[in-house]
Amino acid sequence: MSSAVAHALPPSILALFAPRVPIDYKPPLEKRKMPPYTGFAQHVDQFEDPAETPPAQPVETIEQRRARRREAKAAAAKARLEPLIAAYDPSATVEGKSADPYKTIFVARMDHSTTEATLRKEFEQSGPIKSVQIVKDTATGKSRGYSFIEYEHERDMKVAYKQGDAKKIDGRRVLVDVERGRT
Numbered sequence: 001m002s003s004a005v006a007h008a009l010p011p012s013i014l015a016l017f018a019p020r021v022p023i024d025y026k027p028p029l030e031k032r033k034m035p036p037y038t039g040f041a042q043h044v045d046q047f048e049d050p051a052e053t054p055p056a057q058p059v060e061t062i063e064q065r066r067a068r069r070r071e072a073k074a075a076a077a078k079a080r081l082e083p084l085i086a087a088y089d090p091s092a093t094v095e096g097k098s099a100d101p102y103k104t105i106f107v108a109r110m111d112h113s114t115t116e117a118t119l120r121k122e123f124e125q126s127g128p129i130k131s132v133q134i135v136k137d138t139a140t141g142k143s144r145g146y147s148f149i150e151y152e153h154e155r156d157m158k159v160a161y162k163q164g165d166a167k168k169i170d171g172r173r174v175l176v177d178v179e180r181g182r183t
Contacts, residue, residue: 103157105176105177106148108175109146110143110146113143114134115134118169118170123149126156126159128152131150
C-alpha cells in the first residue's frame with residue numbers, strides 16, 4: 001500500500017493490511033533409501049516356452065458383437081417374413097376392405113355404440129354410399145371407435161370429407177379423413 005493512502009486510512013483499516021507472522025522453519029524431510037533395481041535374468045527359466053504356448057484366441061470386440069447380433073436379427077426377420085411374402089396376394093380382396101381407397105373416408109373418435117345405420121344416415125347427405133364398415137374387436141365384437149365409408153363416386157367422398165369433419169354423431173365430435181393406408 002502506498003504511503004499517501006496509508007496516512008489517509010484509520011488505524012482499524014490499516015490493521016487489516018498489516019503483514020502476517022512469518023512461517024516457522026521446518027527442516028526438509030530426509031530422503032528414504034529405496035531398494036535398488038535388479039535384473040530379472042534369474043527368472044527367465046520360469047517363463048512359458050513360446051513353442052508350447054497355444055495360439056491366442058481372438059476376442060470379439062463390442063462392434064463385432066453388435067454387428068453379429070444385428071445380422072442374426074435381420075436373418076431371423078427375413079426367415080419369418082419369407083413365407084408371408086410368398087403367400088401375399090395383393091389382388092385378393094379381404095373381407096371388410098373397400099374396393100377403391102380413393103372413394104373411401106375414415107371416420108374416427110366415434111361413440112362405441114354408433115351403428116352402421118346411424119353412420120349411413122349422417123353421411124348419405126353427401127352422396128350415395130356403397131358400404132359402411134365399422135371396425136370391431138375380433139375377441140369381444142365391440143366397436144373400436146372408427147370406421148370406413150366407401151362412396152360410389154370420388155366427388156361424393158370429397159364433399160363428405162369437407163362437411164363431415166367435427167360433425168356430432170351420437171353426442172361425440174367425429175374426425176373425418178381420407179383413407180391413407182392404401183393411397
